[in-house]
Amino acid sequence: GAGVSQSPSNKVTEKGKDVELRCDPISGHTALYWYRQSLGQGLEFLIYFQGNSAPDKSGLPSDRFSAERTGGSVSTLTIQRTQQEDSAVYLCASSLMANTGELFFGEGSRLTVL
Amino acid sequence: AQKITQTQPGMFVQEKEAVTLDCTYDTSDQSYGLFWYKQPSSGEMIFLIYQGSYDEQNATEGRYSLNFQKARKSANLVISASQLGDSAMYFCAMREMNDYKLSFGAGTTVTVRA
Numbered sequence: 001g002a003g004v005s006q007s008p009s010n011k012v013t014e015k016g017k018d019v020e021l022r023c024d025p026i027s028g029h030t031a032l033y034w035y036r037q038s039l040g041q042g043l044e045f046l047i048y049f050q051g052n053s054a055p056d057k058s059g060l061p062s063d064r065f066s067a068e069r070t071g072g073s074v075s076t077l078t079i080q081r082t083q084q085e086d087s088a089v090y091l092c093a094s095s096l097m098a099n100t101g102e103l104f105f106g107e108g109s110r111l112t113v114l
Numbered sequence: 115a116q117k118i119t120q121t122q123p124g125m126f127v128q129e130k131e132a133v134t135l136d137c138t139y140d141t142s143d144q145s146y147g148l149f150w151y152k153q154p155s156s157g158e159m160i161f162l163i164y165q166g167s168y169d170e171q172n173a174t175e176g177r178y179s180l181n182f183q184k185a186r187k188s189a190n191l192v193i194s195a196s197q198l199g200d201s202a203m204y205f206c207a208m209r210e211m212n213d214y215k216l217s218f219g220a221g222t223t224v225t226v227r228a
Contacts, residue, residue: 033215042205043218050214089157098214102149105159 002026004106006092012112013082021077021109025094032075033093033103034067043091049075050098082113117141118206118219126225127196134181135191135222137206143167145211148189150180153221154202162204165189196226 005024013019025032034046045059049069060066064082069075079086089110093103119138127133139148150162165173165180173180181190193200203223207216 031214035218042220043207045215045217048214055214091159093159099209099212102161102164103159103216104161105151107156107158110157 004092004094004104006090006106006109008109009107010110010112012114014114015084016081018078018080019082019111021079021090021092021111023075023077023092023094023106025073025075025092026104027073029094029096029104030072031095031098032069033095034075034077035091035093036061037089037091037108039088046077046090048098079111082111084113087111087113117210117217118208120206120219120222122222123220124223124225126227127193127200129198129226129228130195132192132194133196133224135193135204135206135224137189137191137219139187139189139206139208141187141208141210143211147209148180148182149207149209149216150178150189150191151205151207151218152200152202153205159205163191193224196224198226198228200224201226 007022032049035043037043047067051072052069064080067077089108091108093105095103146167148165152160163175163178165182172182177194179192203221205221206219209216
């Protein structure tokens with residue numbers, strides 16, 4: 001497809017389990033972003049990739065969160081030992097280049113931790 | 115410190131009327147960009163309009179216009195001739211000079227009444 005694709009769209013997991021969320025950005029977009037949105041709230045920045053490198057990981061809430069990007073394309077956000085406070089919608093976005101232009105968002109992955 | 119402030123958590127507007135959504139921002143940079151996004155109940159983030167800090171004219175995109183008052187650090191979104199499909203959450207965002215991410219406000223929920 002032409003847009004940002006995220007999977008799974010919904011994930012229900014038990015506390016303590018690990019989860020992986022995937023993002024496939026728009027082809028040719030070099031910059032990729034992960035945001036988190038709790039119910040009815042604004043967007044919280046998590047991490048940004050330029051190519052395969054992540055210049056700034058300071059938005060990740062704890063060391064249980066990690067992300068990688070391979071081949072300058074697909075990115076995976078991993079949450080280890082999930083907690084109930086991790087429940088949120090995780091939004092991925094891409095842009096043609098960093099620090100210019102708008103971000104194009106995927107439809108998000110809704111994570112529910114029981 | 116909060117970079118983007120949206121003081122209206124929710125607003126009601128009558129169909130075919132105009133509505134103004136408030137956004138103030140905080141930056142010491144001279145060069146920055148301001149964005150508005152729409153998030154319907156489906157969850158996708160839709161880019162609406164962009165204003166650069168050096169743009170002398172207010173940005174317009176169809177029924178959307180941005181009332182940019184640089185000295186007041188204000189970037190209000192005006193939606194003219196509201197339609198039922200405009201019911202959604204609206205987010206104001208800013209990218210500062212040489213930054214890569216967008217910082218988002220808390221959002222304003224707009225409900226259009228028939």
